[in-house]
Amino acid sequence: MxxxxxxxxxxxxxxxxxxxxxxxxxxxxxxxxxxxxxxxxxxxxxxxxxxxxxxxxxxxxxxxxxxxxxxxxxxxxxxxxxxxxxxxxxxxxxxxxxxxxxxxxxxxxxxxxxxxxxxxxxxxxxxxxxxxxxxxxxxxxxxxxxxxxxxxxxxxxxxxxxxxxxxxxxxxxxxxxxxxxxxxxxxxxxxxxxxxxxxxxxxxxxxxxxxxxxxxxxxxxxxxxxxxxxxxxxxxxxxxxxxxxxxxxxxxxxxxxxxxxxxxxxxxxxxxxxxxxxxxxxxxxxxxxxxxxxxxxxxxxxxxxxxxxxxxxxLAAAHLSAEQKFLIAHATHSYYGSTQLLEVDKKPFWVVNEGEYCMMNTLDLSVDHVFWELEHNPWVVRNLLDNFVRHYSYKDEVKVYTSEFAPTTETMQMDPSQTPPPPDEAQLKRPYEKKPGGISFCHDMGAHNNFSPQGRSSYELANLTGCFSYMTQEQLCNWVLTAGCYVAKTRDTHWLKGQRHVVEACLESMIHRSGDVGFSQFDSTRCAGGQEITTYDSLDHSLAQTRNNVYIAVKSWASYWALKLMFRELGDGSRQKRCEELAAKVAAVVSDQAVDGVLPAIFEKANPGYASRILPAVEGCMYPLYFVNTGWAGHSLDEVYGSPSERRMFEVLREHTRRLLLDPERRNLFADGGIKLSSTSNNSWMSKISIFMHVTRRVFHLDADPAIAEVFQKADAAHMKWQTEGSSYWACCDQIVSGEGKASRYYPRIITSALWLE
Missing domain, CATH: 2.70.98 (Beta-galactosidase; Chain A, domain 5)
Structure with missing residues (x-):
């Protein structure tokens, strides 16, 4: 025993x-x-x-x-x-x-x-x-x-x-x-x-x-x-x-x-x-x-x-280090503390509350919880997807600007480690045309046991460029990826056929937002004078902006893969082919952005985020890995990256990750050895680190390099101390600033560490 x-x-x-x-x-x-x-x-x-x-x-x-x-x-x-x-x-x-x-x-x-x-x-x-x-x-x-x-x-x-x-x-x-x-x-x-x-x-x-x-x-x-x-x-x-x-x-x-x-x-x-x-x-x-x-x-x-x-x-018998086992155990304890199974209109209604914030079913957390929930109780994922469609989906338009926006010298010279400033008068009044957008999903369903009005989250506001702005593109990807994972695990084609109209609308919405490159180029009109952000809302320029963001680009590529496989199940060869083409296009654009073997966080040279280097660039690779591991993809991981552009993206992302982890200046590592998601931010998230480490091990196999294996070993020890010393009162904490739990405390999302058991 x-x-x-x-x-x-x-x-x-x-x-x-x-x-x-x-x-x-x-x-x-x-x-x-x-x-x-x-x-x-x-x-x-x-x-x-x-x-x-x-x-x-x-x-x-x-x-x-x-x-x-x-x-x-x-x-x-x-x-x-x-x-x-x-x-x-x-x-x-x-x-x-x-x-x-x-x-x-x-x-x-x-x-x-x-x-x-x-x-x-x-x-x-x-x-x-x-x-x-x-x-x-x-x-x-x-x-x-x-x-x-x-x-x-x-x-x-x-x-x-x-x-x-x-x-x-x-x-x-x-x-x-x-x-x-x-x-x-x-x-x-x-x-x-x-x-x-x-x-x-x-x-x-x-x-x-x-x-x-x-x-x-x-x-x-x-x-x-x-x-x-x-x-x-x-x-x-x-x-x-x-x-x-x-x-x-x-x-x-x-x-x-x-x-x-x-x-x-x-x-x-x-x-x-x-x-x-x-x-x-x-x-x-x-x-x-x-x-x-x-x-x-x-x-x-x-x-x-x-x-x-x-x-x-x-857990004790798992072939993991003591630090990894601790992190999985600690995360599991806190995940269940946030779970809430309700009955609404005589039907079950699944909720995971967002830790200290108590936001209900934050969709950018749900997409990370999905691997754990599908392993234990897939029906709650179906329940979540249905309730987002029924109560917390919306249709919008996108903003296509009619004039070029020239950033000020002050903006261009801004330290990328600083959070984006609020929009100035020129940004707020920048003229644009409205073009079709499409379906997307709210950031959350409410907070503190108060359901938001239908089609609206408790979090998102207009006229902002940072925290609390809209996450329209990312939440669209999140619903698609969650749905793809659900079908991959359960093979529930009956459910998929019932949601066919939603899946078709998701593809149309992805295309409308992507311009000529296949991933987010336009902000939702819900932002008014502001801009869309990502789940990394409290980080710096490297992850705050949705448009031309490498993290969103690769996540969009994964979303096209999920859509491709769902259309295959639906027998829609035309849309399946369209998704395949879009995935290849995104891969080609991402690959072309590499400079000296490293990808910029934001593909805009005038943006302060262009100087940042981020590890979440590879996060989207998690989903095709899941599709392969469940057998749903129907082929090997090598075949996922089989097209010329996708093979090139694979090599670019692999080299990007290798260089950041072995950077002599250690810009993506803290002094204690913990993983630093962005080279220009001291704010790092344990849940996302867990996904990144899993992708690095299982997709790129970079831990076969003794130098990277040593980096990860030291990182695991540091990450355990982040919880036991830096966040001791708050149980499991996600957002860590220089080793101390500062936000996202008492949090469920670190359940992503359970991926390491695979």
């Missing part, structure tokens, strides 16, 4: 532990900060998490020794109720805990678990994942198993070598009022607490002295709720105060015994949770309430632990 080895290096970092589709996380791990249960938020919860033990029975005056997942020694919530001279019991609250110091505990982090051990104390959180069941195909039992909005944990205390009783406890000290003891019937020997009606925990006690299977102790753990964990444990009288903020569970362990509690941590949000479109959680169709959720989680805890350990073993 292969297990996750204890981590070395920094142990203080948050991890999300989440069920599938519940938009809920139990977060802990970062020392000295709050965490606990968070619902429908893009950040850790607001509770102090107390996990520890003390010498003596529960009533002893021993000080709790806890893992350091709390902010302060004393919670003073009681102060508002105290009279200065009165001195009631709550005024004498003792310090909550003495924390374990670094070096006194270990942490093992798996694909579906997180285990802490210290002086006989062991705390394990398990969050197994698998296929999210399709409600149109699966029975009620399977739906309850797959959509259970809970994770399980175990808190064990080994006192087999002790000579006197010890007492262990788990508690959550809430920053907001609303804690209560759960009075519902959870089963014999079980106790529970809740926060209002939305979330809570339940526990039962086992004797593990004779083995891991354990024997249930019907007397169960004790429950408490005061203003502090230590006070709640030791109170002989009134251990429960309904004004208390800190509910928890405790248990005594006699000398010579090893006891532990299994803990269920779950949520239940009833009724409509979204605006714009009325959406409720699909799990409410299968569970009656919070007590039902917690009872079910405890009933199935054994199976959940076994499933989590099996996932841990699978």
């Amino acid at each position: 292969t297990k996750s080895a204890p981590l070395s290096g920094q142990l203080s970092f948050n991890a999300q532990h989440s069920p599938m589709g519940a938009f809920m996380s139990f977060t802990c791990g970062n020392f000295g900060t709050r965490g606990g249960i968070g619902l429908q938020i893009g950040q850790p919860g607001d509770q102090e998490v107390f996990l520890g033990y003390k010498d003596g029975d529960r009533y002893s005056d021993g000080t709790l020794k806890c893992l350091p997942f709390y902010t302060a020694a004393v919670n003073r919530s009681a102060d508002a109720f105290l009279v200065e001279q009165a001195g009631p019991a709550e005024q004498n609250v003792k310090p909550d805990a003495t924390p374990f110091q670094e070096g006194e505990f270990t942490r093992s982090y798996g694909w579906a678990s997180d285990v802490w051990e210290a002086d006989g104390l062991r705390f394990s959180v398990y969050s197994p994942f698998g296929a999210i069941p399709d409600p149109e195909k699966e029975n009620r039992r399977r739906m309850r198993e797959g959509l259970l909005p809970a994770v399980v944990a175990r808190l064990e205390l080994d006192n087999t070598k002790g000579k006197s009783t010890r007492t262990a406890m788990f508690a959550l000290n809430h920053a907001r009022p609303g804690s209560r003891i759960l009075e519902a019937d959870l089963g014999k020997g079980r106790v529970g607490f809740a926060f209002r009606r939305e979330a809570g925990g339940a526990a039962e006690l086992f004797d593990y002295t004779k083995g891991e299977k354990g024997k249930k102790i019907d007397a169960g753990p004790f429950v408490f709720m005061r203003w502090s964990a230590s006070d709640g444990v030791r109170k002989r009288y009134n251990p429960v105060h309904l004004l208390g903020s800190c509910p928890g569970f405790g248990f005594e362990v006699p000398a010579g015994k090893r006891y532990g509690i299994t803990i269920a941590l779950g949520s239940y949000l009833e009724g409509f949770q979204t605006n714009g479109m009325d959406g409720r959680y699909l799990y409410t169709r299968y569970f009656k309430g919070l007590a039902d959720v917690l009872r079910t989680a405890l009933d199935n805890a054994g199976k959940m632990v076994i499933a989590a350990k099996a996932l841990d073993e699978k």
Whole structure:
């Protein structure tokens, strides 16, 4: 049996532990900060998490020794109720805990678990994942198993070598009022607490002295709720105060015994949770309430632990470095924390929220999530595609300028590492003619549980040249590529035939935007006086502009491949041939831009981005690789690059990548060895780095070069530190600025790292 080895290096970092589709996380791990249960938020919860033990029975005056997942020694919530001279019991609250110091505990982090051990104390959180069941195909039992909005944990205390009783406890000290003891019937020997009606925990006690299977102790753990964990444990009288903020569970362990509690941590949000479109959680169709959720989680805890350990073993056995395994595990934990499966108009509605921003189904994230989702639950990808067509597609026109725009000397001399300035008066008033555009798709479907009006995103605005402008061309490519990947994986020609009109419209729209070169030459009229941008909205000139951008050009080439294969399935030979010609044209234009073996980021010499060199130039190569690996392409990767222009583009992109990675000036590497996507920006994205590294290995096989293999080895080590040190509070973080997580935190997109398992 292969297990996750204890981590070395920094142990203080948050991890999300989440069920599938519940938009809920139990977060802990970062020392000295709050965490606990968070619902429908893009950040850790607001509770102090107390996990520890003390010498003596529960009533002893021993000080709790806890893992350091709390902010302060004393919670003073009681102060508002105290009279200065009165001195009631709550005024004498003792310090909550003495924390374990670094070096006194270990942490093992798996694909579906997180285990802490210290002086006989062991705390394990398990969050197994698998296929999210399709409600149109699966029975009620399977739906309850797959959509259970809970994770399980175990808190064990080994006192087999002790000579006197010890007492262990788990508690959550809430920053907001609303804690209560759960009075519902959870089963014999079980106790529970809740926060209002939305979330809570339940526990039962086992004797593990004779083995891991354990024997249930019907007397169960004790429950408490005061203003502090230590006070709640030791109170002989009134251990429960309904004004208390800190509910928890405790248990005594006699000398010579090893006891532990299994803990269920779950949520239940009833009724409509979204605006714009009325959406409720699909799990409410299968569970009656919070007590039902917690009872079910405890009933199935054994199976959940076994499933989590099996996932841990699978990742541990992969032929990857420890750093790569960590990044995959960390990414998976955060991905599921952003997932939300709703019911809208009595139909399932799949949502992945965009981390801290909570934008719903950001399409430029969805196209990156697609590989993971198709591996586990392809139906959610179909659901996403259909909902974009039904609710968040639009038709536009494009701007064809009638006069040349002469950039100012200041613009031409601008440092490419600076973000593009807002449009000046000349740009805003530059005359243009409107020409047919076509179909495209919104950046997202809304934010913070508020669906946007149909055909509109929460993000995009007119008259901008940088962040928050429209991504019309890129989102068109993203829908096409997602659809292509879906058909490649599932061979769902029935769905494809039903969307034939959309696929045809996508090709027409691609052509209208591409001028004579086959990729984006015109901005959408939705931009008004501004210009379209790419998903790399917070980077510099190298990736901000859509027109004549090498990243968009190669992504457009991949989109024509996806369209070509879809038209092949539809029996439309004419359009299939047209896509083949367009792909070859794009490849030829891209190849012609190389200068001294390197491609400029922007193919406009007057643009500051012309001086930038970007690694995402090769990102579009991911999709034909996927079409080949699934067998859908019907031929080898060499044949994908079979035409003369595509073979030349392959060689150009390969050489471009090789030169950037081995650049003596290290312009695409940070000082710590991490990958720098743009030579002129210190902002790098882990999700996109993951795709780039995969393409470099699996398409170009450049890791066969020992020098590049060494670059990647050092990069993996740096990338792990970006998460554990640079982003420790925010769990998995995507946007890293010089090694520190600055944006796109608590983020799902880094699930692209799971591509490395192929």
